[in-house]
Amino acid sequence: MNRLSPRNICQAGLRTTRRNGILGILSLLCILLIGMATAPPGQAHWADLAAAEVKVNNTDAQMTLTFPTGLVPFADSDKSGQLSADEVRTHAAELQAFFGEKIRFMNGAEAGTVAVSPVEQANIPLSSKVAPNTHSTLLLTYSWVQPIQTLQIRYNLFLPGVSTSSCLATILQGKQLKTFIFTPTQQTYAATPGLPDFAHGGLWVAIAGALVWGAMHSLTPGHGKTMVGAYLVGTRATPQHAIFLALTTTITHTLGVFALGLVTLFAAQYILPEQIYPWLSLISGLMVVAIGINLFRERIRKVGDRVKVAHTHIPQPSVSQAYTQAYASVHLSPNPVHAHPRELNFADTHHVLDEHQHYKSDHHDHSHGHDHSHGHDHSHSHNHSHGNDHEHNHGHHSHLPEIDGDPVTWRSLLALGISGGLVPCPAALVLLLSSIALGNIGLGLLMVFTFSLGLAGVLTGLGLALVYAKHLFQKLPTPSHSIRALPALSALGITLIGCGISAKALMQVIALRA
Amino acid sequence: MKQLFFPRRSSPFWLTMLLGLPIASIVLVATQSNFQSSLDAVISRVWNKEAEPYRYRYFESAERMENPIGRIEQEIALYQERLRRDPMSALSLSSLATAYIQMAKVTGEGNWYLLAEQSAQQSLASLPYGNPEALMLLARVAEAKHDFTGALNLAAQVPDHKDSIGIQVTSNLATGKLDLASQAADQLVDRLPSVSALTLRALVKTAEGKDTEALQNFQDAIASEEPGELTASARTRTLLGRFYYERGNLELAEALYREALRIQPGLPLALMNLAQLKIRQGDYGAADRHYAEILATSRGTPRAFDPLVLRGQARIQKLQGNDTQAQALWTQAESLLRQTLTTGQEATGSAFGHRRDLAHLLLERGNPQDIPEAVSLMQAEIKIRRDAETLSTYAGALLAHGQTQQAQQVIQEAIATGIRNASLYDRAAAIEAALGNQVQALGNQAQTSSQKALQIDPQFGDRARNALNLAAGLGG
Numbered sequence: 001m002n003r004l005s006p007r008n009i010c011q012a013g014l015r016t017t018r019r020n021g022i023l024g025i026l027s028l029l030c031i032l033l034i035g036m037a038t039a040p041p042g043q044a045h046w047a048d049l050a051a052a053e054v055k056v057n058n059t060d061a062q063m064t065l066t067f068p069t070g071l072v073p074f075a076d077s078d079k080s081g082q083l084s085a086d087e088v089r090t091h092a093a094e095l096q097a098f099f100g101e102k103i104r105f106m107n108g109a110e111a112g113t114v115a116v117s118p119v120e121q122a123n124i125p126l127s128s129k130v131a132p133n134t135h136s137t138l139l140l141t142y143s144w145v146q147p148i149q150t151l152q153i154r155y156n157l158f159l160p161g162v163s164t165s166s167c168l169a170t171i172l173q174g175k176q177l178k179t180f181i182f183t184p185t186q187q188t189y190a191a192t193p194g195l196p197d198f199a200h201g202g203l204w205v206a207i208a209g210a211l212v213w214g215a216m217h218s219l220t221p222g223h224g225k226t227m228v229g230a231y232l233v234g235t236r237a238t239p240q241h242a243i244f245l246a247l248t249t250t251i252t253h254t255l256g257v258f259a260l261g262l263v264t265l266f267a268a269q270y271i272l273p274e275q276i277y278p279w280l281s282l283i284s285g286l287m288v289v290a291i292g293i294n295l296f297r298e299r300i301r302k303v304g305d306r307v308k309v310a311h312t313h314i315p316q317p318s319v320s321q322a323y324t325q326a327y328a329s330v331h332l333s334p335n336p337v338h339a340h341p342r343e344l345n346f347a348d349t350h351h352v353l354d355e356h357q358h359y360k361s362d363h364h365d366h367s368h369g370h371d372h373s374h375g376h377d378h379s380h381s382h383n384h385s386h387g388n389d390h391e392h393n394h395g396h397h398s399h400l401p402e403i404d405g406d407p408v409t410w411r412s413l414l415a416l417g418i419s420g421g422l423v424p425c426p427a428a429l430v431l432l433l434s435s436i437a438l439g440n441i442g443l444g445l446l447m448v449f450t451f452s453l454g455l456a457g458v459l460t461g462l463g464l465a466l467v468y469a470k471h472l473f474q475k476l477p478t479p480s481h482s483i484r485a486l487p488a489l490s491a492l493g494i495t496l497i498g499c500g501i502s503a504k505a506l507m508q509v510i511a512l513r514a
Numbered sequence: 515m516k517q518l519f520f521p522r523r524s525s526p527f528w529l530t531m532l533l534g535l536p537i538a539s540i541v542l543v544a545t546q547s548n549f550q551s552s553l554d555a556v557i558s559r560v561w562n563k564e565a566e567p568y569r570y571r572y573f574e575s576a577e578r579m580e581n582p583i584g585r586i587e588q589e590i591a592l593y594q595e596r597l598r599r600d601p602m603s604a605l606s607l608s609s610l611a612t613a614y615i616q617m618a619k620v621t622g623e624g625n626w627y628l629l630a631e632q633s634a635q636q637s638l639a640s641l642p643y644g645n646p647e648a649l650m651l652l653a654r655v656a657e658a659k660h661d662f663t664g665a666l667n668l669a670a671q672v673p674d675h676k677d678s679i680g681i682q683v684t685s686n687l688a689t690g691k692l693d694l695a696s697q698a699a700d701q702l703v704d705r706l707p708s709v710s711a712l713t714l715r716a717l718v719k720t721a722e723g724k725d726t727e728a729l730q731n732f733q734d735a736i737a738s739e740e741p742g743e744l745t746a747s748a749r750t751r752t753l754l755g756r757f758y759y760e761r762g763n764l765e766l767a768e769a770l771y772r773e774a775l776r777i778q779p780g781l782p783l784a785l786m787n788l789a790q791l792k793i794r795q796g797d798y799g800a801a802d803r804h805y806a807e808i809l810a811t812s813r814g815t816p817r818a819f820d821p822l823v824l825r826g827q828a829r830i831q832k833l834q835g836n837d838t839q840a841q842a843l844w845t846q847a848e849s850l851l852r853q854t855l856t857t858g859q860e861a862t863g864s865a866f867g868h869r870r871d872l873a874h875l876l877l878e879r880g881n882p883q884d885i886p887e888a889v890s891l892m893q894a895e896i897k898i899r900r901d902a903e904t905l906s907t908y909a910g911a912l913l914a915h916g917q918t919q920q921a922q923q924v925i926q927e928a929i930a931t932g933i934r935n936a937s938l939y940d941r942a943a944a945i946e947a948a949l950g951n952q953v954q955a956l957g958n959q960a961q962t963s964s965q966k967a968l969q970i971d972p973q974f975g976d977r978a979r980n981a982l983n984l985a986a987g988l989g990g
Contacts, residue, residue, distance in 0.1 A: 051628040055598055066628045119632075120639040137632050166815040168625035170590060172598070177591035181625075181815045 050135075050167035056151060056174075056191075060143040061105050061112065064119060067157060067167070069136045072098060081133035085118035088138065092116055095138070099157075105142035106152040112142030153189040155182040210447045214428070214454025241413055242463025248417025250456035256421060257428045257448050282509060285502030287419040291412075292495025300488045428452065565769035567733065568751060570777050572741035582620050582745070582778075589613040607637035608647040615654055622782065622817030631655045650677035657681060662689050662898055676705065683714045690900030692722055692931060709739045709746040713753060720757060721902065723932035728757065748778035753987050756787055759794075760935060762971040767791055782808050782819050786986040789826055794981035798830045805830075819986060821847040821871055826984050829878070833980055844879050851875065869895040870907055874983045877907075877914055885914045902928040906938050907983075913945050921945045936971035937982055939963040 050067040069081050075091035076083060088095065095116045105112040119137045151173070158165045167182040173191055180189045428451045593610035597603060611633035618626035634651035641648070653668035654677070662685040669678040669685070682698035699715035716731035732754040739747050755770030768791055774784040785804045792801035805823045812820070824847035831840035851872040873891040876884035892908040905928035912921035925942045943963035967974050 049625050049628060051625040051632070053594065053629065055594065057598075064632070066632045119636065121635045135628060137635075166625065168623060168629070168815065170594065170629070172591060172594045175591065175595060177587055177594065179587065181623075181813060183815065 049165065050157065052167055052169040054153070054169055054171040056148060056172065058147050059145070060141055061148065061151065063103070063105075063140040063142070063169075064137065065099075065103075065140055065167075066135050066137045068134060068159075070134075071157060071159070072136075076136075082121075083118070083136040083138070085120070088116065088118040099138075099140055102155075102157040103140065104154040106150075106154065107144045107146065107148050108150050110144060110146070112144050115141045115143070117141070151191045153182075153191075155187050155189070158184050206443075206447065207450050210450040211454040211457075214451035215458050216454075217428075217451070218455040218458040239464055239467055242467050243460050244410065245413045245417050246456045246459035246463055248414055249421035249459055250452045252418045252421030253428070253455060254421075254449055254452040257452075258445070279505075279509065282502055282505035285498050285500075285505050287415070288498030289495055289502060290498075291416060291419065292491055292493075292498050295491035296488060296495055298491075300491075564766050565773065568736055568754065568770055568773060570739075570747055570751075570773060572739075583617070586613055586617050586620065590617070602640045604637045604641035604645055604648065607633045607640060608645070608651060611637065611648070611651045615651065615658075618658065621813070622819050623813070623815050624818065625815065627655050627658055646672040646675045646678075650675055650681070653678070653681050657685055660688075660898065676702070679705070680710070680714065683718065687718060687721060688899050688901055690902075690905075690931065692718065696722065707734070707738055709735045709743055709750055712738060713746070713750045716757075717753065721931065721933050723934045725761075725934055732757065744778050748774040748781050749783060751777070752781065752784045752787055755784075756985055756987055759787070759791060759985075760937075760971060762936075762973040764791060764795065764973070780807065780811060782811075783986050786819065786822060786826070786984070790981045790984040790986075793826070793830060793833070793984065794977050796977060798834060802827065802830055816850050816853065818868075821850045821868065821875075822984065822986060824850070825871070825875055825878075829980070829984060841879070844875060847875055848872065870899070870904055873907055873911055877910055878983070885911065889915050889917075900927075902931045902933045902935065902938060905931075906935075906941055909945065910941060913941075913948060918945060918948050922949065934970045936967040936974040936978070939967035939970070940974065940979070943967065 050065065052066070053064040055062045069076050069083060072083070072091075072095065075087050075095055077087055077090070078084070096114055099116060100114045103114075105114075117139045119139050121137070153169075153171075155167060155169075157167065165184065169180050169182060169189070171178045171180060171189065171191065178189075178191065182189070428448050590610065590613045593606050593613060596606045597610065600606065611630045614626045614630035614633060618624070618630065630651060634648045634655070637648040638645055638652070649668055649671055653665045656662075656668060657665040665681050665685045669675075669681040672678050679698050679702045683695050683702060686692070686695035686698060695718045699711075699718045702711045703715050705711075712731050712735035716728045716735060719725075719728035719731055732750065735750045736747075736754075739750070751770045751774040755767040755774065758764075758770065759767035768788065771784045771788040771791065774781055775788070778784075785808050789801040789804035792798070792804065805827050808819065808823050824843050828840045828843035828847065831837075831843060851868045869891040873888040873895070876888040876891075888911040889908075892904070892911045895904055896908050905924050909921045909925040909928065912918070912924060922942075922945050925938070925945055928938055929942060940963070943961075946963060971978065
């Protein structure tokens, strides 16, 4: 009968059992525990299922309950398996006491007074009814003197010891419908008019949940962790830089979700979110590639310079030097305009260091750490070189510490942070759109922000860990060649990651258009 | 060092760019967690031109509703709100019952049928005459309970109603009355050649063994689909995928399952059949992931398809040699299946009819003490259901119980329906071989049956046997 090749299975079983003995036993124990916790006793059957419609009004709540008749055998006088209207009226007092105990509706601390009435059933000709009756339907009305403020339903109408019996209830409060499944382990439903989901501290639970979800979600592949790590390791980053980078990613991500949410809402008929994601991923990936290539070119050139030129003096670089160098290293413009700013500040966006080094006209093999600039507005576009086989740059970055790698600029961090947060997580978008669908936009915005904060927490922690860990590595007696190559390698890493993101996005784009 | 970095000007940079980056990109992409499924989808779309006629055409214009539960809940809220204002509105009650049935189908939770039945009863009480919708809703609930006789009786009260004809098709198909099912299917298509109607007729043709006509009906169904019928479109592709699977065209079957999932992500029917296909291909990891995907959507209450998923997972463990885990999963599935059985009502159904599934489980678990119960279950089941697969399961139970002669009679009855199913002939071959007449078995009947199995599914073999009885969908 069974054609599963028992002989082969036994042999494979023996081999695998030996190999995974302990794991198998542990798994078995877990499964057995779960099974013991959920398996019903022998008498369990589908007739344990129940269903209810609950309508919450101003001062009363009505429950139309369909339940297994076997739970009220005292009322089923004719043993038909279904309570008739007469049987309900005859046993009204007993039924009221029974359901009042098993199903309680609370308005705050006040229990509602229950009244039981029959529900009119169709009189279908017997020739059409083949299956026997198993369920009955009653209308339970719970009422209070005061209007309902905080409604709580405690449902305990289960066959004793049957863990898998359940009652599915639809609860209509105002114009909002909730579906809730009562089980022996989940017997209480709590709702508040106007804020049904978040009564009794549920709002805080939701916020905490979004925070944890964001944090957990950021640990999944993607989200720029590797890129952030590679960048911070290869640069002279400080804890402030790490925090700034994480916050930039978070803010970009939050704004991205909001923007995409709005786009989805207002342009759902024309643009599908799943069509936007791959393109955003592609843009993000290409940005990262561009950043990585520029970093890589700068760093590998510096390594070359260091090899060629035996400068060993290490002056203290000024802040502006650091900004100048790293700022240029992330520049994305393919055809930069050469300019000499009066001051090196964040508004300077249009030059690349290796094409316009002109801080001093008397070129020689080292550059100086001073912070001068030209006060005039002419531009230069030449690349000067000496007649020999080496080239050098006249920025201020050739005096960098040999171990720390490059200094960072806020601008470079901003660019990196934006690229990391540009693609909104679908999970966050789901949060926002679900809340909007429920008519609570404010809650959606709050949840997305909290989600992003969780994401930021992880990225910040990671960044700080890398920044501090880097100092530890500096104390290790590492060969100097490796340390010199580290910034270049990290830049290469960024580039490769960008390529990976772009390639993956490209696959999605192709799949979308295929 | 100089040579290393600057053998020639800029060459390391370009060398890295031209060689290193593509290699690293490939490695990075290949290590993505969803790489396999993404690649499969791309390959399927780009290379499997055979599946091209079955692409869904309305992605751009159709409303995307990945989770139909939200939409149905909105409908339920609307009708309940109407009923709050007018509690006796028969129309609102019928509409509410319809929404409940939709919810039952989407979630697989049996409780929704109780609500649907209750609402339909109230509708009928409010409007006893001229209310065919309520009667049809009761018939659909009866059919869901596998109370086919009751469903047909109710349908007979409004014979010309569209839903009534549909119920005649499905219920007669389930009870093995293929002539009546075929007549009803023709009538349904003549009336409105919709996706659902043509798919139903395709299923009837499949059961009759008329493969060419079945395929034509499937193709007509896809050609006639309109935007918005996402569930019907996804279901048709899944059933067509199963049609191809049973004929050994696994590539096309997989492409169709994936297309169904693209139309309706997370569709349990498609996921279960895809998992079965993966088991047959020996890709147990993928199969397990598809099963886990179904279980992940559970809301805490047992669903109709959960036992089948657990059985599938048990099968995977068994095939991997993890007998203990397999036993534990079978025990879980058994608990759920027994829960659906109404004690003392075997002959009438009313239990969402999972006797056959339980019998499958008892037989594949391989405990000799379970065999008599499997036979008993199937004896009860064939009183209400005599389709080929049910008969085949019964024959298998009889064979395991040593009642080989009876098994042969039953399997011949199944073959006589005309259905082209390799597993049916494979079982017939096993029964012939077990009859003890080895010479005859090897020389004639069994060999012929095996040949027929291979004619239907040229790839039928041990791997196909590993995945038997794990399919989902109408007709077994």
